[in-house]
Amino acid sequence: MDTISDFLTRNVNNIIPGKSELENALRGSRKIKAYLGIDPTSTNIHLGHAVPLRKLQSLLDLGHQVVFLIGDFTTLVGDNSDKESERPILTEEQIASNFATYQAQASKFLDFSRVEVVHNSSWLKNLTFGQVVKLCQAFTLNDYIGREIMKKKLNSGTSIRLDELLYPIMQGYDSYYLDADLQIGGPDQTFNMQAGRTLQKKLRNKDAFVMSVDYLPGTDGRKMSKSWGNAVWLTDSPNDVFGKVMSINDDLIIPYFKFGTNLTIEKITDYDLALKSGENPMDIKKDLALQITSELHSRQDAFSAKTYFEATIQNKETPADIPDYVLTGKDDLKVLTILVERKLASSSSEARRLITQGGVKLDGQTISDYKSEVHPGVLSVGSRKFLRLIA
RNA sequence: GCCGGGAUGGUGGAGCGGUCAAUCACACCUGACUGUAAAUCAGGCGCCUUAGGCUACGUAGGUUCGAAUCCUGCUCCCGGCACCA
16 A cells, blocks of 8 residues: 555545545645644643644655644634633743644654644734624534534533634634645544635635544543543653553554554554454554554663563563662651652552552562551552662 | 522532431542453542541531531522513
């Protein structure tokens, strides 16, 4: 499968107006201009966010132009039904610093030296009311009402603020202003992205493309999200990445290969066949974890993470590299004190519980009494937390 | 503007004067099992110097021997009606 076919199919939810049209454009001689918009509040990204970034990189590799848009103006308006997403007004400095953080992580997937970065406030804030009215004329309420979310809100009586309706228009104008040929985003962005098509069509009679990509499921199978605690973050240590990948359900192995790695489809198909032929999923999952960790860190880190995982988690050995705690000989001889002080437990009640339930060990011996004192050795909580006590 | 409903732990959601640190579910943690997991099973899940104590049920007061539960003010949500260029 060549790069273009891979680009058009892998992890793709939908292409508007159609796959073959986009394929023709990509195979043609003209360079196309693609863009991805991000929220200026984004700082940390997870493996799921990497999906569109990989798409952009493929386009770069194919010789096309990529624009990265920071939605610093669009962030002024938002969905008022979701109290979580209260939108703070950010200063220029904050936006810049957020993006620097973001970029540092996103660079693992995308070569920013070949990407143009723009802020949509630079054009949106200068629009006059008259121009906004003109833009609004390209849309109808009917379009909005047809949307599933709007229907739901209307039926349930949830109020919808009018600025919410402006959101797609602003985003659409971005596409028009950039004269973009293709916009990439998640499946939830389809409507907003289509607004770009609408404007491009009406204002300059151009047929722009929209590609929505699918999400990578979280480690528990639900959508990968910050609040679920099921995300693999790009800032996670190699050991964490490896461990998190190993903790996924077997059913997610192939989806993770597809969404979370740059391996070719052919290679992934081989893994799929191996799985179906009865090979131990654990071994394949290790290859997966190795691959993902390599891409996020390095080949070397990945191998040592694998070693760490096999020793610590599978063979329940004490890892070599664990923090020290120097016993001074007084109050800190108490297990409780140490557990709390070194954050192995969040409170002393918590620490007491862990001990009562047999989760705390000293040199492999379960500590059964929370009042007991401690001697030099290795203290462990559960199978992942360790502390070396030294005299 | 009028009328009515509501605000409880990480989340949803019980409780409606004492037996409430608060049913239950989800999330989470520990243990068992296993191929690391997942699934399943068992236990736990405010804090502390734990046969006890302390702080909590939007917020500020009040009634009461006693309140998450009753009353009042405030803040914020939500629904119905009216009005509407």
